[in-house]
């Protein structure tokens with residue numbers, strides 16, 4: 462998965478351009494920059510690759526989610542439906558705006574279960590936020606149908622799935638808004654960075670202003686800018702964006718390497734009796750950054766992860782016991798551990814996590830193993846890995 466495995470000369474060239482001009486800021490300093498606008502260049506490349514009207518690059522994927530929500534006017538007391546299996550950035554970005562995260566179950570796709578979403582809609586719901594975890598997507602047709610019916614926004618968190626597609630369209634480009642992360646461990650990286658994409662001009666206009674203190678970015682050299690509304694600072698630096706300019710051009714190369722490695726492992730594991738694979742919705746194509754499979758019981762999954770690790774097969778995760786991606790171990794959220802006082806709307810709106818039934822999520826996440834696919838493996842390494850995995854899983 463991580464693009465940092467294959468840094469090369471183009472990344473260095475783009476960084477050198479920035480250092481030669483000395484302009485590390487994405488806006489202004491027009492005369493000094495020697496024609497280099499790395500963040501803009503990355504935004505244009507994203508628009509092309511994602512077949513979308515607008516892309517705005519920011520300082521992180523979490524910032525992208527926050528700016529995306531803010532750009533659509535999400536604020537105090539609005540409910541945002543999100544999955545139990547995701548990254549903490551989902552609820553952080555929602556809470557940052559005074560909005561209320563509403564967690565709902567995932568299904569065998571390991572993403573939002575459309576029926577659970579439908580059941581969770583209230584008069585306060587404003588957004589449905591599917592998270593395309595570990596390289597594969599939610600059933601976007603079903604979610605889009607629910608959103609149209611109830612007039613909700615669909616915001617795709619495609620931070621872990623850049624390069625995947627659904628019914629021929631790039632992930633992230635299907636909802637009203639889509640977000641990517643370019644942090645250090647993502648499929649393509651800027652070191653730190655993220656982007657939101659949309660075809661909606663109003664969201665785009667709001668988004669670039671909000672992420673830079675409300676500046677309207679009209680005119681040259683920041684001379685006569687107005688502040689139509691209050692914002693914040695979620696800007697990326699040109700140095701980070703420079704790395705992204707090189708990496709975005711290599712996205713398709715990275716995906717094809719991942720697909721090759723993924724396919725070797727999947728083919729090897731397919732005949733193993735106890736192994737079943739995560740469901741990919743019809744018309745979906747993963748970005749192949751993880752191979753996800755289920756074992757018959759929680760005990761077997763836990764045992765398999767340990768045995769794989771003992772056999773030297775690194776990068777296989779049992780997220781159910783891990784505090785990164787599943788609600789069960791997010792004590793800071795479930796026990797309301799905040800610095801300062803939360804707004805009343807949030808305190809009144811948060812679910813009681815000890816009483817909410819997430820047994821369906823437990824059923825799927827509790828039996829899942831998620832194996833990272835690396836770019837740098839040689840063919841021999843992948844074959845050896847496949848062989849070891851089969852041995853371990855057959856002997857459970």
Ligand SMILES: *Cc1c(COP(=O)(O)O)cnc(C)c1O
Nearest residue numbers: 521522523548550620621642644
């Ligand atoms: C990485 C990630 C984010 C946040 O991205 P950062 O750039 O690390 O802030 C959000 N959602 C998901 C699903 C992620 O994996």
